[in-house]
Amino acid sequence: MKNTFIARHPSVLIFLACLAVFTLVVTLMSHAYGTGGLSTSFVKTLGRTLCLCLVALAMDLVWGYCGILSLGHFAFFGLGGYMIGMWLMYARTEIIVTESLANSPIPPTAQEVQDAIGTQIFGVVGSSDFPLIWSFAHSLTLQLLLVLLIPGVLALVFGWLAFRSRVTGVYLSILTQAMTLALSLYLFQNESGLRGNNGLSGLQNLPGVSAGQDAISVWFLWASALALGLGYLLAAWVVSGKFGSVVRGIRDDEARVRFLGYSVEGYKLFIFTLTAIIAAIAGALYYPQAGIINPGEVAPIASIYLAVWVAIGGRGRLYGAVIGAAVVSLVSTWFTGGLVPALNLGFYRIDWVDWWLVLLGLSFVLVTLFAPKGIGGLFDLVTDRMAPNRHGADYGPDKGSLREGEGQE
Template sequence: MSMASSWHKYASPAEASRRRPLILRLDVLIFLAILALVTLGATLMAQSGLISTSFVKTLGKTLCLCLAALAMDLVWGYTGILSLGHFAFFGIGGYAIGMWLMWDRTEAIVQATLARGPLPATDLQLQEAIGSQIFGVVGASDIPWIWTLAGSLPAQLACAVLVPGLIALVFGWLAFRSRVAGVYLSILTQAGTLALSLWLFQNDSGLRGNNGLSGLQNVPGLESVPQSTLSLWFLWASALALGLAYLAAVWLVAGRFGSVLRGIRDDEARVRFLGYEVEHYKLAIFTVTAMVCGIAGALYYPQAGIVNPAEIAPIASIYLAVWVAIGGRGRLYGAVIGAAVVSLASSWFTGGGAPNVNLGIYTIRWTDWWLVLLGLSFVLVTLYAPKGLGGLVDLWTEHRACRRVGDLGPDLGALRAEEEQA
C-alpha cells in the first residue's frame, strides 16, 4: 500500500473533507442546498401570494448583508483584522449603482418632457434639465465631475467594484506598511469611515448630501415590469452572488493562502519570522473583501430603494462586526447565519411584527428596545458562547475520531492497546 493511500486510510473526516473537490465537500453542499431551497421556496411562495413583495425584498437584502458578513469574516475571523469601516465599501457600491439608476431614469423623464416643446432640445439644455432635476433638492443644477460616467451602466458597475478596491488598496498599503495593527487599526478604519460619511453629508459632495440617492427601486428600461417580479430577480441575483462568493471563500481559506491568513491571526510575528510577507497577505485580503462588499452594496440598494450617508456611518460597520461575532467568526457559515438571523430579527422587531409587551406600569415596545436586545445578545454570546451560533452547527456536525485497527504502533514501544481504545 502506498504512503498516500495509507494516509487517506487514517485521515480524519475533517482532513479528508478538506481534500475533496470543493463542490463535493459536505459543508459546501449543505450550504448551497439550503441557499437554493430558501430561494426556490421564497419564489414559489411569492408567486402563490403567500408572502408579500416587501418580504421578498427583505430576503434579498438579507442575502446581500450575508455577503458583506462573509467578507467581514475573511478579514476579521480568518486574518484577525477588525475593520470597522467595511460597511463604507458596501455603501460606495450602492452609491455607484444608484448614480446610474437616478441618471438614466431622470434622463428618460427629461427627454419625454422636452420632446413636447416646440423646438428640439439641445444637449446643453438636456444636461441642465437633468442637473436641475437631480440636484435641485440641494439648491444646485451643475452636474459634478463624479457623475461623468453616470449614464453608463458598465462603467458604474465597474466603479461599484473597483472604487472600493482602490480605496482599500491605498488605505491598506499605508496602514499595513506602517505596521498599524490591533485596536489602532480598528480606530483608524472607523475614523476613515466617519470622515467619508461626514463628507457625503455635505451638499457640495456631489451626491445630494443628506438626501442621498432615492427611487433606486425603479430600474430604467424595466418600467413595465412589476416590483413583484423585479424583487424576485434581485433575490435570485443576490442568492447567486452569495453562493459564488461562498465557494470562492471556501476555496481561498482551504489552501495555503488560508493557512497563512490563520497564522497571521494567531501569531503574526511567527509568520513574519518564517519569511512570509505579512503585509502583502493583509493587503490582498483587505482589498478583495472591500470589493466583495461593493458588490453586495450594488445589489442591496436597488432593493432598498434609497442610499444616504447614514448607511456609511461607523455604526453600520460595528453592526457588521456584531453579526459576525454572533454568528461565530472564523466560520464562513457562521458569518452568514449571524447576518441572516440578526437581519431578519431586526425586520421583525422594528417592523411591527413583534407584539408589544404590557407590564402594567410599562409597555415594552420592541422598536425602541431592539438595539438593547441586540447589544445584550452580543454580550451574552461573547461571554458564554464565543463560537457563536455557528458553534451549534459544529456540535451537530462533530465527527468522532477515526477508529483504527491492526498494527497501530510505529514501534515496539507504542501503546497499541491504549491507542486502539482512543
C-alpha cells in the same frame, strides 16, 4: 473525484444546495412567479438579507480568518450602493426629462436635456451642474466597473498605508472607523456631489424595464443569491490550502509568520482589498432593493453592527457569518417593523421598536461570554457526536491531529 475542491469541502456543497432550495421556495411563493404566499415587500426583505449575508461573509474573512477587526467595511458597502445608485438615478431622470420635453414645439438640444437632468437631480441642493464624479453616470458598464474600482482602490491605498506601518490591533480598528467617519461626514456635505443628506432615491425603479416590482424583487433575489453563492465559494477557496493556513497563522501569531519569511503585509492587503470589493458588490445589490441610500448608511455604527452579526453567528466560520447576519437581520425586521406587540408591565410599557438595540447588545454580550463560537458553534455538537471514537495520544497539539493508532496505518 476525491481531490476536487467540493469533495474536500462538502460543507460548501451543502451551503450552495440550501441556498438554491431557499431561492426556489421563495420564487414559487412570490406574486410574480408563484402562489403569492409571500408579499413583494417581504421578498425584497429576503433579497436584502442575502446581501447582508454577503457583506458579513466579507467581514468574517477579514476578521474571523485574518484577524483584522475592520470597523469600516460597511463604508465599502455604501460606496457600492452609491456607484450603482448614480446610474439608476441618472437613467431614470433622463427618461422622465426626455418624455416631458418630447412635446415641446422646438426639439430640445442635447445640452438642454443635460441641464434639465442636472436640475432634476441636484435642484434639491441648489445646483444644476453635474459634478466630476458623475462623468460616467450615463453608462451602466462604467458604473459597474466603478462599483469594483472605487472601494477596491480605497481599500488598497488605506491598507497599504496602514499595513506597511505595521499598525495592528485596536489601533487599526480605530483607523478603519476614522476612515468611515471621514467618508460619512464628507457625504453629508452638499458639495460632495451626491446630494448631501438627501442621498440618492428612487433606486427601486429599473430604467427601461416595464416589469412591475413583483418581478423586479424576484430578479434581485436571484442576483443576490447568485452573488452570495459565488462569494461563499470564493471565500471557502481562499481560506483553504496553504494560503488559508498562512492567513490563519497571521491571525494567531503574526510575528511568527513574519519570522518564517512570509509577506504578512501582502497577505493582509490582499484579504482587505478583496473583502472590500465583495462588500461593495453586496451594497450594489442591496440599495436598489432598499430604494434609497444616504450618508447615514455609511456611519461607523453600521460597521459595528456588522461585527456584532459575525460574532453572534460565529467568527471564523463562513456559514456562521451568514447565519448571524440572516438571523439578526430578520429578527430586527420583526421587532422594528411593529410586528411584536408591546409589553405592558403596569409600571412601564416596553415598546420593542425602542428596545431592539438593547436586545441586540445584550445578545452580543451573552454570546461573547457564554458561547464564543456563536450560533455556528451549535454545529460542533452535531459533528462531535457523529465523529468516530478515537483513542490514543495526539501526535500534534491541535484538535483533530493524528493519533497513535492512525499514525501506524
